[in-house]
Amino acid sequence: MIVILLYLRSLNGKLMERLLQSVKININDKIYVKDPESSDLGKRIIEHSILMIHDMGFEAFTFKKLGVQIGSNESSIYRYFENKHKLLLYLASWYWGWLEYQLVFATNSIPNPEDKLASAIRILTRATEVDASFSHINEILLNKIVINEYSKSYLTKEVDQENKEGYFIIYKRLVNRIREMIQAVNSSYKYPASLASSILEGGLHQYFLIDHFSSMTDCNENLPPAEFFVDLVFKTLKKEYNG
Amino acid sequence: MIVILLYLRSLNGKLMERLLQSVKININDKIYVKDPESSDLGKRIIEHSILMIHDMGFEAFTFKKLGVQIGSNESSIYRYFENKHKLLLYLASWYWGWLEYQLVFATNSIPNPEDKLASAIRILTRATEVDASFSHINEILLNKIVINEYSKSYLTKEVDQENKEGYFIIYKRLVNRIREMIQAVNSSYKYPASLASSILEGGLHQYFLIDHFSSMTDCNENLPPAEFFVDLVFKTLKKEYNG
DNA sequence: CAAATATAATAGTATTACTATCATACCTTA
DNA sequence: TAAGGTATGATAGTAATACTATTATATTTG
Numbered sequence: 001m002i003v004i005l006l007y008l009r010s011l012n013g014k015l016m017e018r019l020l021q022s023v024k025i026n027i028n029d030k031i032y033v034k035d036p037e038s039s040d041l042g043k044r045i046i047e048h049s050i051l052m053i054h055d056m057g058f059e060a061f062t063f064k065k066l067g068v069q070i071g072s073n074e075s076s077i078y079r080y081f082e083n084k085h086k087l088l089l090y091l092a093s094w095y096w097g098w099l100e101y102q103l104v105f106a107t108n109s110i111p112n113p114e115d116k117l118a119s120a121i122r123i124l125t126r127a128t129e130v131d132a133s134f135s136h137i138n139e140i141l142l143n144k145i146v147i148n149e150y151s152k153s154y155l156t157k158e159v160d161q162e163n164k165e166g167y168f169i170i171y172k173r174l175v176n177r178i179r180e181m182i183q184a185v186n187s188s189y190k191y192p193a194s195l196a197s198s199i200l201e202g203g204l205h206q207y208f209l210i211d212h213f214s215s216m217t218d219c220n221e222n223l224p225p226a227e228f229f230v231d232l233v234f235k236t237l238k239k240e241y242n243g
Numbered sequence: 244m245i246v247i248l249l250y251l252r253s254l255n256g257k258l259m260e261r262l263l264q265s266v267k268i269n270i271n272d273k274i275y276v277k278d279p280e281s282s283d284l285g286k287r288i289i290e291h292s293i294l295m296i297h298d299m300g301f302e303a304f305t306f307k308k309l310g311v312q313i314g315s316n317e318s319s320i321y322r323y324f325e326n327k328h329k330l331l332l333y334l335a336s337w338y339w340g341w342l343e344y345q346l347v348f349a350t351n352s353i354p355n356p357e358d359k360l361a362s363a364i365r366i367l368t369r370a371t372e373v374d375a376s377f378s379h380i381n382e383i384l385l386n387k388i389v390i391n392e393y394s395k396s397y398l399t400k401e402v403d404q405e406n407k408e409g410y411f412i413i414y415k416r417l418v419n420r421i422r423e424m425i426q427a428v429n430s431s432y433k434y435p436a437s438l439a440s441s442i443l444e445g446g447l448h449q450y451f452l453i454d455h456f457s458s459m460t461d462c463n464e465n466l467p468p469a470e471f472f473v474d475l476v477f478k479t480l481k482k483e484y485n486g
Numbered sequence: 487c488a489a490a491t492a493t494a495a496t497a498g499t500a501t502t503a504c505t506a507t508c509a510t511a512c513c514t515t516a
Numbered sequence: 517t518a519a520g521g522t523a524t525g526a527t528a529g530t531a532a533t534a535c536t537a538t539t540a541t542a543t544t545t546g
Contacts, residue, residue: 034492041493057400062533073494075536083534151394157300159455168456175459190461191471194449197459201448202441209440212402213411216418216440218433228434236478277523284524305502316525318505326503 025097028166031090034080042080044070046094047136049087054141058088058149088153089167095146096170098139099124103177113184118230120181124174125203125226147204175200186237195236199229268340271409274333277323287313288323289337290379292330297384301331301392331396332410338389339413341382342367346420356427361473363424367417368446368469390447418443429480438479442472 024037036042048070053061061084067074081087103123110116128143154168162168178196182189189195206225209217219225267280279285291313296304304327310317324330346366353359371386397411405411421439425432432438449468452460462468 039492059399063535064533073496074534075495076493078535079492148398151398154455155391155394155451156302163455172456172458190466191474192461193458194452194460194462194468194471195475197448197452197456198441198445202445205440205444206437208398209437212397212406213415213440215415215436217437218435219437223433225437228437231434232438232475232479235481236475238478282523306504307502316527317503318526319524321504322523 023101025094025101027090027093027097028169030165031086031093031167032081033078036080036090041070041072041076043136044072045077045080045087046091047138050091050138050141050145053088053091053145053149058084058145058152085153085156088149089162091142092146092150092153093167093170094137095139095142096174100170100174100177103174107181113181114234117178117181117185117233120178121199121229121233122226124178124200125206125229126224127207147207150204171200182233182237189237195233199233203229266344268337268344270333270336270340271412273408274329274336274410275324276321279323279333284313284315284319285323286379287315288320288330289334290381293334293381293384293388296331296334296388296392301327301388301395328396328399331392332405334385335389335393335396336410336413337380338382338385339417343413343417343420346417350424356424357477360421360424360428360476363421364442364472364476365469367421367443368449368472369467370450390450393447414443425476425480432480438476442476446472 029035034042036046045066049061049066052066052069056065063077063084064074067077081090103120106123107116107119110119128139130140154162156162175193175196178199179192182192182195203225206217206219206228210219210225214220217225219228272278277285279289288309292304292309295309295312299308306320306327307317310320324333346363349366350359350362353362371382373383397405399405418436418439421442422435425435425438446468449460449462449471453462453468457463460468462471
């Protein structure tokens with residue numbers, strides 16, 4: 001493991017992509033009825049649900065429409081996911097798991113806590129710009145789906161039950177990783193968890209504002225949210241950072 | 244107007260409540276078909292929709308159920324609101340308008356920019372704890388509805404059209420007021436709008452985390468989100484604040 | 487080749503989110 | 517007080533949604 005991580009230290013973009021392709025993101029198996037990675041139909045469900053939710057939005061998306069699109073049957077899709085809510089939980093978990101891999105790989109070998117935190121913030125709040133071509137998954141569109149729909153996956157009456165069943169575990173682990181990095185930079189800071197959750201959730205929100213409410217943000221194509229958050233975090237932790 | 248505002252400077256809680264009761268919050272009349280404030284049925288629709296959305300969540304809430312609850316007819320409710328999405332927009336606008344009044348009244352007469360900003364942050368990120376008894380509107384429950392449902396009002400495919408029609412104008416005005424206060428404290432800060440939107444949106448989110456994902460926040464009953472945000476903002480603006 | 491498994495086809499149900507029409511009650515005002 | 521307008525209620529109906537159930541047909545595997 002150590003050998004691999006030392007090796008990864010110098011991975012460039014292309015190598016990283018290939019490595020990510022060979023990694024299977026581990027998702028709580030209570031989220032699905034049958035693992036969509038286990039069959040061709042399952043992969044087509046994932047592939048086209050991403051395209052369709054991005055196109056028409058989560059509300060208008062239905063299993064019936066998805067069935068028509070992939071030339072399959074509504075009832076067959078129900079054998080993979082109980083309902084579209086669970087499918088959204090699956091897509092979100094996949095996305096956060098994918099981000100987590102990038103985070104761990106990119107920051108694991110950085111010894112300096114400030115460099116590590118800055119790098120983490122940039123990875124977590126950057127726009128997904130390359131389709132790493134995880135075969136059937138379009139990460140660029142999935143990133144946009146998470147921006148527009150992720151909140152709906154937890155703003156429900158069932159959230160406590162679903163949390164207990166572990167449906168949000170990857171997201172929580174991600175927040176915890178940032179919290180630890182924040183504490184490594186400033187162990188006396190009082191709000192490391194709140195700051196960590198604000199980075200992830202606020203990152204999504206700033207992208208939404210750029211697209212729909214530009215008067216409520218200073219970010220744009222030339223001034224990405226990542227820079228706002230790096231500035232915010234390091235000023236808050238009272239550490240100058242000129243990285 | 245100036246006389247009134249000077250007078251308000253020393254308003255205590257009770258007086259404030261009474262004053263708020265006499266103010267009609269101005270909501271874009273495209274949001275409703277018929278003004279619910281204009282009739283008894285309209286007020287019952289608002290009153291019980293707040294109770295029911297709080298109880299069962301926005302997804303399970305329907306006009307049919309509301310009709311049964313208030314002893315009225317589904318079709319009569321449609322004469323006030325096109326659909327439940329518009330009703331949510333109405334409730335949210337009312338809430339933000341109500342908060343805006345509190346903000347303006349409480350901060351207008353504060354001359355010192357730091358005091359003003361700190362006071363604003365506290366007002367905007369505190370939990371609603373007293374029911375000011377705006378007759379039929381329960382502000383405590385409405386605050387909880389906004390925490391749990393507000394994002395759903397703009398995370399839609401219709402957001403740009405609805406924004407054009409002015410459905411989010413009160414919220415945007417609120418964010419703009421904070422932005423101006425931030426700039427008054429530090430005119431060279433690069434991200435006043437992003438910081439302002441983060442306070443409002445992040446404030447709601449931290450309350451959600453307290454209730455459902457306590458591991459992702461440091462806030463709780465003894466350490467309210469307001470303190471996290473005051474600390475965050477003043478450190479970011481590089482001004483010590485000991486108020 | 488038989489058995490198990492996956493998928494497809496079809497049908498059916500309760501609910502949702504409306505729209506339309508008509509009846510009735512009440513309130514005003516000439 | 518009669519006539520007309522407005523608000524609400526009652527009823528019916530529609531298309532779509534979100535499923536469940538059953539049976540049929542492929543496909544894979546042992």
